[in-house]
Amino acid sequence: xxxxxxAMREAARHRINLVLIFLLPFPLLLIPANGGGLPxxxxxxxxxxLYTAFLLxxxxxxxxxxxxxxxxxxSPIGIGRYLGSxxxxxxxxxxxxxxxxxxxxxxxxxxxxxxxxxxFFLYLTYSAFCTSFALAWNNLxxxxxxxxxxxxGIASILCLVTGVSLPLFMIPPQVQRIxxxxxxxWLAFGIEALYAARSSDLLLSHGILAAYAAILFVASTGxxx
Amino acid sequence: MWAAPRAAHAAIMAALFVxxxxxxxxxxxxxxxLAALLLLLFLLVWERRSLELAWLxxxxxxxxxxxxxxxxxxxxxxxxxxxxxxxGAPVIxxxxxxxxxxxxxxxxxxxxxxxxxxxxxxxxxxxxNELREQADGLRQQLYRxxxxxxxxxSDHRDIQRLSQLEERRNVAERLHxxxxxxxxxxxxxxxxxxxxxxxxxxEHAISAQRKGExxxxxxxxxxxxxxxxxxxxxxxxxxxxxxxxxxxVYPVELSIEGTPPGLEPHQLQLMHSAVKxxxxxxxxxxVPQSVHAKIEFTDRIARLSITNDGILGRSGSRxxxxxxxxxxxxxxxxxxxxxxxxxxxxxxxxxxxxxxx
Numbered sequence: 001x002x003x004x005x006x007a008m009r010e011a012a013r014h015r016i017n018l019v020l021i022f023l024l025p026f027p028l029l030l031i032p033a034n035g036g037g038l039p040x041x042x043x044x045x046x047x048x049x050l051y052t053a054f055l056l057x058x059x060x061x062x063x064x065x066x067x068x069x070x071x072x073x074x075s076p077i078g079i080g081r082y083l084g085s086x087x088x089x090x091x092x093x094x095x096x097x098x099x100x101x102x103x104x105x106x107x108x109x110x111x112x113x114x115x116x117x118x119x120f121f122l123y124l125t126y127s128a129f130c131t132s133f134a135l136a137w138n139n140l141x142x143x144x145x146x147x148x149x150x151x152x153g154i155a156s157i158l159c160l161v162t163g164v165s166l167p168l169f170m171i172p173p174q175v176q177r178i179x180x181x182x183x184x185x186w187l188a189f190g191i192e193a194l195y196a197a198r199s200s201d202l203l204l205s206h207g208i209l210a211a212y213a214a215i216l217f218v219a220s221t222g223x224x225x
Numbered sequence: 226m227w228a229a230p231r232a233a234h235a236a237i238m239a240a241l242f243v244x245x246x247x248x249x250x251x252x253x254x255x256x257x258x259l260a261a262l263l264l265l266l267f268l269l270v271w272e273r274r275s276l277e278l279a280w281l282x283x284x285x286x287x288x289x290x291x292x293x294x295x296x297x298x299x300x301x302x303x304x305x306x307x308x309x310x311x312x313g314a315p316v317i318x319x320x321x322x323x324x325x326x327x328x329x330x331x332x333x334x335x336x337x338x339x340x341x342x343x344x345x346x347x348x349x350x351x352x353x354n355e356l357r358e359q360a361d362g363l364r365q366q367l368y369r370x371x372x373x374x375x376x377x378x379s380d381h382r383d384i385q386r387l388s389q390l391e392e393r394r395n396v397a398e399r400l401h402x403x404x405x406x407x408x409x410x411x412x413x414x415x416x417x418x419x420x421x422x423x424x425x426x427x428e429h430a431i432s433a434q435r436k437g438e439x440x441x442x443x444x445x446x447x448x449x450x451x452x453x454x455x456x457x458x459x460x461x462x463x464x465x466x467x468x469x470x471x472x473x474v475y476p477v478e479l480s481i482e483g484t485p486p487g488l489e490p491h492q493l494q495l496m497h498s499a500v501k502x503x504x505x506x507x508x509x510x511x512v513p514q515s516v517h518a519k520i521e522f523t524d525r526i527a528r529l530s531i532t533n534d535g536i537l538g539r540s541g542s543r544x545x546x547x548x549x550x551x552x553x554x555x556x557x558x559x560x561x562x563x564x565x566x567x568x569x570x571x572x573x574x575x576x577x578x579x580x581x582x
Contacts (some may be wrong), residue, residue, distance in 0.1 A: 180258065181246070189255070204255045211262035218269045 003082050007089035010059040020052045021093055025101040029108045034167045038195045039109055042119065045101060046126060046164040046187045050155050052097060053130035054137070054148070056090040061138035061147065083221060087131055094127040115194065118202065122190045125206050129183055129213040136220035163188030183212040230350040234311060237342050238268070241304050244335065248300040257297050264288065264301050268308060278312060285309070285321055292328060299328040303339045310343025313351075318343060374550050378557055385491055396451070403447045411440035466493070466520070469500045474508060475516050475533075483522030492577045495555060496520075496529060499562070499575040502547050503531045511535045511571065525579055532572040548573075 011017050025048055031041035060083070063069045072082050102116050102123075134151075141147035159165040161175065162185035171179065179185050190205030246261045267284050270276070285305045292298040302321035309318035322336040414437030421430035463481075470477040488496070500518075507513060513533040521528045552562040560577040 180255070186255075201255070204259060207259045208255060208262060211259060211266055215262060215266050215269060218266065218273060 003085035007086045021097045029104050043191050047159045050130050054134040057134035060086050061144050090131050098123040125209045126187045129209045132213040132216035136216040139220045158184050230353050234346050241307050245300040296328050299325045300331050307339040307343040310340050311346045313347045399451050407440050407444035411437045466497050473504050477516045477518050479518045481520045502551050503573045507533045527577045529575040534570050
């Protein structure tokens, strides 16, 4: 059995993951837009992706905490392949979730196909960041319980001040000048740019989210096992 | 201890980066933030992958060009200046720091601080590495010494075994060459007595019997000689140990309790070595007013304790190479060596079990 299949099975073993991936996104489709802009559920979905990515990264965290990672390190698999397979599995499941969510949105909101395609790629970049963030975050803790409880608080605040769980226009510009350093801001910014058809800003969102993802990935994988 | 420069380096780099980022993205633009993030990614990969300095020079050159076109990127050059200084290239570090200052985007104090901090971190890391190498060298030396001690102990056991074999061969030779011949001659004489008596040659029989008796007498003498040669002479060996105390430069109050016999020659040799080592240590590390020595012989062990006062400095509390090696030798025969130091008095206790292992 390859590590990728093992990672997929591990993800499917926890029912909460299946609920997060296949059920929870759909109620978000019922949240309407606040004035001008795309439906707010599309922005709030960013919070769900963050939590889903974190819970999908559970098996890596648990492997490290139980010391299984040491056995993997001494096996002929190699840590790069192990980590790559796990992240690919998480990324694939997140991609499936995004696909299903956007498919549902197509039926509920009926936006243009081009908008959905751009949204799909924006969410994909964002989910890459979320996966790296979850990996880096779990590196800081020895217990998954502590990691999860702290993450729940931090992620909620992060999404609240960056326009993911609160519309961006409700956040004062002075606060935005600070929160623009936070990565989740660039999802809300990207969705807004998508609605306003500002392609360069959308590209900027992609770039910044990808840069954050790469930085967090390099920072977290460099740590000793 | 070794992680301290690394942690300081990471903290300084993070602080400088945040400072530069705040200046770079003052007008709330996303593009400078993206540039700053790419710079951070580049530096992370460069450090993690231990890339050549040429990569850093290339990256810096690219950013310098970009900064001359987009002035808002100039504060980021300070981070480059710091990284160059911290990598031991202060001359190259002058280029980005000067350019950053010349473009009017960075204060002189910040640029100078970045250079100085980078240089300090470089020196700190350098000294830390040197210390680590020294510590590693000392650890290796200690390991080699311990290996040598083990090899010596093993050789000592081999020599002991070979000596025993040699001694057995000598005894066998002596028994065969002298005693064996005499006994054979005596046996033949006694057998001839019977034959002569049956033949009625009484005079010859008496003569043969006398010869046989002489042979037996000589064999008895040779047996006594051989036995006395084998006897280790425990009394005299103990006197060898006590002689060490008598010859010592400081007067020693010696008391012996119990009966000395029962120790193997190599065990007595160990006692001898222990006394010699202890007395050498006393003369090296103390100016004693009194030295008390006590040798006790019980049914199972021989125990030696030596106590002295007048310890010089604090060297008495730690075992040196001599004592460490002696302890290993004693432990090899299931003996022990312990030391205590209290109230300016140093005590060394050695126990050696009696009998064979």
